[in-house]
Amino acid sequence: MSDKQSIWTLDTFLQFRPSLRGNYKADVAVIGGGMAGILTAYFLQQRGVDVVVLEAGRIGRGQTRNTTAKISCQHGLIYHRLLRDFGLELAQQYANAQQQAVELYRHMAGAGGIDCAFQDAPSYLYSTCRTTELERELRAAEKLWIPAGFMTSTELPFAVKGAVRFANQAQFQPLRFLQAIAKTLTIFENTMVRAVEGERIYTEGGIVQAGEIVVATHYPFVNVPGFYFLRMYQERSYVLALRHAQRLEGMYLGIDAQGYSLRGYGETVLLGGQGHRCGEHPAESCYESLRQAARQIYPSSVEIRGWSAQDCMTLDGVPYIGQYSAGTPGLYVATGFGKWGMTNSMVAAVLLSDSILGKANDCADIFSPQRFHLRATLRRVCRDRAHWLRGMTLGFVHVPKKRLEKVPNGQGAIVKYQGKTAGVYKNFKGETFVVSARCPHLGCRLNWNPDELSWDCPCHGSRFDYRGFLIDNPAMQGNGF
Ligand SMILES: Cc1cc2nc3c(=O)[nH]c(=O)nc-3n(C[C@H](O)[C@H](O)[C@H](O)COP(=O)(O)OP(=O)(O)OC[C@H]3O[C@@H](n4cnc5c(N)ncnc54)[C@H](O)[C@@H]3O)c2cc1C
Ligand code: FES
Structure with a gap:
């Protein structure tokens, strides 16, 4: 997360929630409390399902707080591309789902009385x-x-x-909307999910058991199955x-x-x-x-x-919303919103709540994560391979003082020493911060982002602050030594 906060944070107070201590059981667990996760949980609760939300930090503090919050089905030059690549029937599914999402927001804010x-x-x-x-x-x-x-x-x-x-x-004002729909939900904050095995979800504070699990963590953190790191x-x-x-x-x-x-x-x-x-x-x-x-x-x-x-x-510009992988019934995902996550979060809430309740939805096919264009994926893998290889030889490195002195105040740099590489940032007072230049997700080499004073990964987008603390996933730990 950037420490530069959006205007939405100025007039919204999101109530604090406890973190999970001990074990918990629910029919459905939603992992991630952004717009996608909270809307999905809200729809499930409205339909009588016992649902719990598990959030690593605070709800609404991921990308959702930094959106520009247009609720629009106009997603760049998308419809010509969808007709060309997917054909009329699937393109119509996308258009219908997005238009329905706009109408649902209108209904919730109007008839539903949400002040946003x-x-x-x-x-x-x-x-x-x-x-x-x-x-x-x-x-x-x-x-x-x-x-x-x-x-x-x-x-x-x-x-x-x-x-x-x-x-x-x-x-609209996205955080005021989120605040309203989250009010009656059961949410555990500061509860990072470390692993999912069958119906068991492992967090630092305890285990959650749920028959159905939705991964709405922006970038999915379960690498295998699903292989989302190959497709986004x-x-x-x-x-x-x-x-x-x-x-x-x-x-x-x-x-x-x-x-x-x-x-x-x-x-x-x-x-x-x-x-x-x-x-x-x-x-x-x-x-x-x-x-x-x-x-x-x-x-x-x-x-x-x-x-x-x-x-x-995503590779084809359409989100992945549906079953996480062919072999994991009961595990769902909502990701790849391509900077159109307001309507796509609503689409996810509708499709996933329908799917969990066993109701067919005639817009589901185009969003299916099981569509897999192997050739396109391989092209992406070849492109990303260069990033992966650069990171492979890294590890702990002690950088001599002389090398550190060469980094100017106020700047970050990759410093190489004896075939190894570290990320070095020196603040304006001359204090130096040394971190691993290797991304803990899958090992790509990180690059310095001078606008946010962060180390950013070109492969799948994990980010770390200059001290090595994790800012954005899919990595699940920092890169500090
Ligand atoms: C500059 C910009 C402008 C945008 N403007 C628009 C716009 O105008 N209209 C529009 O439709 N879209 C817009 N978008 C896109 C939209 O903001 C995003 O798609 C949307 O906010 C994503 O919501 P999310 O719930 O998927 O992710 P997030 O809001 O990031 O939520 C994911 C949550 O999961 C949590 N989490 C992660 N890992 C774990 C874990 N292991 N355990 C527990 N919790 C975890 C995170 O802490 C986070 O709170 C914009 C995007 C950008 C970059
Ligand atoms: S290697 Fe995947 S985010 Fe860095």
């Missing part, structure tokens, strides 16, 4: 220089019965060449909250190389962008690049917050 700054808003994909892909996406959306239109001007303070508008989408990487992006920027009614996403994400929240505009694969931070500061954009787009704006987050990206 829910607001109807159209969403737009825009480009400042081209229209071909947008027109193609519009045709795909129309084919899938999504209400869409094409515009050549928007409320944005810069000209666009074109924009595809989806009507009837929404935005993580991508980071950055957000600035700006005051004194022109108020926005709609939600926007640019499709150009330097396209930005924008939405309003009252008097504030959230400007997002500068995405990159986790562990592959560009040379320049992502926050500074985004600040430059803010100065150009909203010259009078004032930055009140800046933060970053990351999300899991």
Whole structure:
């Protein structure tokens, strides 16, 4: 987690929950208290199921607190791709599931009375220089019965060449929503799950027994079976909250190389962008690049917050929601939301609660984790192999003082010594912090992230602070010596 906190944390207090001490039994256990886990548990509880949530830290403190919280079925240029790669029937399943998710949020915030700054808003994909892909996406959306239109001007303070508008989408304050639905759930916080064996879940404080288990830990931590580490990487992006920027009614996403994400929240505009694969931070500061954009787009704006987050990206751009692996009935997963985890968490809650209650769902097939494109997977494995190999020779290394002195104050660097490698960070006072440069997940070499002062893994996106404490999974321990 970044210590730079989102604006959602400013006006939400999430009640503290006890940690598990001793053993516990429930019909269903949900591991992970982000939007996906809490919504799934809420749906199960609403349908009369005895369910418990096990959360390693605090609920809502994972990626969910750092989202921009657009509730939209417009997920980039996805529908043209889905029609091409999956065909009409499966693409329609995706579109229907996402549209139903938007409606369910609307219902819960409206008729359900959840106070979460829910607001109807159209969403737009825009480009400042081209229209071909947008027109193609519009045709795909129309084919899938999504209400869409094409515009050549928007409320944005810069000209666009074109924009595809989806009507009837929404935005909200995600943590206030989470706080409301978590109220009556049984939750154990500061309860990290170390292993799952059959119906038994092993935590540091005790064992939980549950007939059905949902892994909603953002990146699944069970490597085998499932092999999710072969089929997903993580991508980071950055957000600035700006005051004194022109108020926005709609939600926007640019499709150009330097396209930005924008939405309003009252008097504030959230400007997002500068995405990159986790562990592959560009040379320049992502926050500074985004600040430059803010100065150009909203010259009078004032930055009140800046933060970053990351999300899991699947090989084919569709989340994995369903049975964890072919050989594990009763074990489920919800992951790979591709930066669209608000509607996809709702999709997961519907599909997984249906599945656990034995109810068929006609949108389930496209999300099935059992779809496995071996050729595409092998391509990814070859690409990632370079990262894995770099990490293989590492281990404990004592770095001589002379080597450490070469690292400038305020910077992090990989230091090589006698064929071994360590990660070294020196703060502005000259204090030095040395950690293993090897990721404890599967051994890839970590890279320094100067924006967040963290060591980030390019393989599957685990992150560690400069002292070696774990920030983001799938690793389950820190990288300190
Ligand atoms: C910059 C950015 C902007 C975004 N904006 C949007 C948007 O506008 N709209 C949208 O739809 N999506 C958006 N997303 C995506 C969305 O925020 C995420 O997909 C979503 O929050 C993921 O929720 P989650 O519940 O899967 O994960 P998390 O919120 O990370 O929750 C997982 C939880 O599992 C816990 N956990 C992990 N391991 C264990 C363990 N071993 N035992 C117990 N607990 C464990 C963690 O502590 C954590 O609390 C954005 C993403 C980014 C990066
Ligand atoms: S996250 Fe898998 S090797 Fe680092």
